[in-house]
Amino acid sequence: DIQMTQSPSSLSASVGDRVTITCRASQGISNYLAWFQQKPGKAPKSLIYAASSLQSGVPSKFSGSGSGTDFTLTISSLQPEDFATYYCQQYNSYPYTFGQGTTLEIK
Amino acid sequence: QLQLQESGPGLVKPSETLSLTCTVSGASISSSNYYWGWIRQPPGKGLEWIGSIYFTGSTYYNPSLKSRVTISVDMPKNQFSLKLSSVTAADTAVYYCARIIMGLGIDYWGQGTLVTVSS
Numbered sequence: 001d002i003q004m005t006q007s008p009s010s011l012s013a014s015v016g017d018r019v020t021i022t023c024r025a026s027q028g029i030s031n032y033l034a035w036f037q038q039k040p041g042k043a044p045k046s047l048i049y050a051a052s053s054l055q056s057g058v059p060s061k062f063s064g065s066g067s068g069t070d071f072t073l074t075i076s077s078l079q080p081e082d083f084a085t086y087y088c089q090q091y092n093s094y095p096y097t098f099g100q101g102t103t104l105e106i107k
Numbered sequence: 108q109l110q111l112q113e114s115g116p117g118l119v120k121p122s123e124t125l126s127l128t129c130t131v132s133g134a135s136i137s138s139s140n141y142y143w144g145w146i147r148q149p150p151g152k153g154l155e156w157i158g159s160i161y162f163t164g165s166t167y168y169n170p171s172l173k174s175r176v177t178i179s180v181d182m183p184k185n186q187f188s189l190k191l192s193s194v195t196a197a198d199t200a201v202y203y204c205a206r207i208i209m210g211l212g213i214d215y216w217g218q219g220t221l222v223t224v225s226s
Contacts, residue, residue, distance in 0.1 A: 043217065046214050089212070095170065099153075
């Protein structure tokens with residue numbers, strides 16, 4: 001199985017800040033990488049696919065980059081609704097695997 | 108607007124079989140562009156891929172669960188289903204169904220349903 005490792009596991013930031021979350025795959029996955037946002041008690045929401053493409057309706061404050069083994073999710077100008085847990089997922093090969101999650105908290 | 112809705116018992120006894128159904132509305136489950144998956148999340152933990160199915164019936168199961176999992180599709184009802192046998196407390200989780208676009212990953216998730224394994 002491909003292991004997905006996110007860092008940091010948790011992150012404190014203020015409204016208006018810009019933050020970056022990283023995701024590393026244990027082997028190359030090309031750009032078959034997705035990012036999801038999950039709020040407490042809710043289903044994950046798809047944000048980004050193919051490492052850098054925004055899902056329909058996702059604001060441009062979210063951006064993704066990377067290829068191969070190293071990827072980043074950047075959120076600019078944090079708003080209260082952005083504080084949540086973020087997961088990366090590889091869909092290059094089965095079994096599709098997720099990172100352990102990064103919890104973004106208000107400072 | 109695409110919607111996926113999980114349904115099934117919220118409580119299952121140990122050693123029995125967990126059965127869930129995902130009803131798809133707003134899209135045809137027989138579309139050649141998509142396949143359909145199940146993901147679960149134990150309370151307070153991360154996400155685990157269970158398996159997926161294409162409308163032809165072709166399936167993929169996570170090897171960690173393969174001996175206990177069956178995913179099937181019912182095209183007339185526009186539904187797909189999950190069966191997980193011989194459950195234990197470790198199978199207690201929120202179970203999500205999802206639509207997967209070929210080559211592009213998950214775009215839509217169901218709201219999830221909590222299944223508790225307990226006697």
